[in-house]
Amino acid sequence: MSTIEAVVFDLDGVLVDSDHIWHDVREGLAHERGGTWTEQSEVAMSGMSSIEWSRYMQDVVGISGPPAAINDEVVSRMRMRYAEELPLIAGAVDAVLRLAGSFRLAVASSANRELIEAVLAQAGLTPHFDATVSSEEVARGKPSPDVFLEAASRIGAAPSRCAAIEDSSNGIRAAHAAGMRVIAIPNRRYPPAADAVALADVTLDSITALTPAVVAGD
Numbered sequence: 001m002s003t004i005e006a007v008v009f010d011l012d013g014v015l016v017d018s019d020h021i022w023h024d025v026r027e028g029l030a031h032e033r034g035g036t037w038t039e040q041s042e043v044a045m046s047g048m049s050s051i052e053w054s055r056y057m058q059d060v061v062g063i064s065g066p067p068a069a070i071n072d073e074v075v076s077r078m079r080m081r082y083a084e085e086l087p088l089i090a091g092a093v094d095a096v097l098r099l100a101g102s103f104r105l106a107v108a109s110s111a112n113r114e115l116i117e118a119v120l121a122q123a124g125l126t127p128h129f130d131a132t133v134s135s136e137e138v139a140r141g142k143p144s145p146d147v148f149l150e151a152a153s154r155i156g157a158a159p160s161r162c163a164a165i166e167d168s169s170n171g172i173r174a175a176h177a178a179g180m181r182v183i184a185i186p187n188r189r190y191p192p193a194a195d196a197v198a199l200a201d202v203t204l205d206s207i208t209a210l211t212p213a214v215v216a217g218d
Contacts, residue, residue: 004181004216006130006157007099008148011109013167013187014207015096016119017087018078020189025077026057029070035061046190047142047170049135050075050112075112082115086122091208093123100128102212107132108151108164110141110171130155143170145178152178163215165207169196176200183214 012018023042030037041061045053054067054074063070099105105128109116113134120126131154138146152159164175167187175182176199184200185207186192197203202214 003161004103004163005161006104006106006152006155006163007215008106008108008151008162008164008175008180009096010164010166010168010171011107011111011116011119013089013171013190014165014185015089015092015123015125017089017189019168019187021078021081021087025074025081026053029073029077030057030061030063033063033065035063037061046168047110047135047174049110049138049141049147051136052141071112075114078115079118082118082122086119088123089207091206093125095207095210096125096128099210099212099215103163103215104155104157105129106151106155108135108147109133110135110147112136141170142168143173143177145174148175148178148180152180165210166200167192169193172196172199181215181217183210185210 027037045056050071054071057063057070058067107116107129116132116134131151133147133151135141135147138150140146152162159179163181163183165183166172166175167185169192172182172184173196182200184197184203
């Protein structure tokens, strides 16, 4: 009998193909506001909470204005992009529905709560999740395990009895540090580092291969 009781999904790159949209929105804002954007900018912000990346955009990218205003503008632009077309990953909704009957479900994401809720609502998935956690609600973003540990706490499951679904280097590292069973579905646009993928218990080519048996390790 499996010891896994719950599944904690990342959002960006797992349920929605949105990492490139985050990139476009933040890079566009940087150019508009006189910031200096480099290839390292997006890499550095991977996994950061909104509090962390908005400070980074002020301090390092060089955008003028308080971090809170930077955050609000980025979120507003992300909401507009999602309203135009929600970039759901093929098979993501079906994967959630397959697991919902067997496990408690949660989301642990670096995205702002407003965006997490918008994505789940637009996808019709809100009723299937018992808890959602944004890293803006914990002390540290990924690769620290805080957001995963908080998700486990909110659904009343020990981290060792949770499986985490992740696509990025910092996400995989965070889930591993939380002590969860890690199922990696490597992001095709921004592939995770080999040393991060090596931390995963299972690596899948696509979320279409995510089944209760894979989660349970049967």
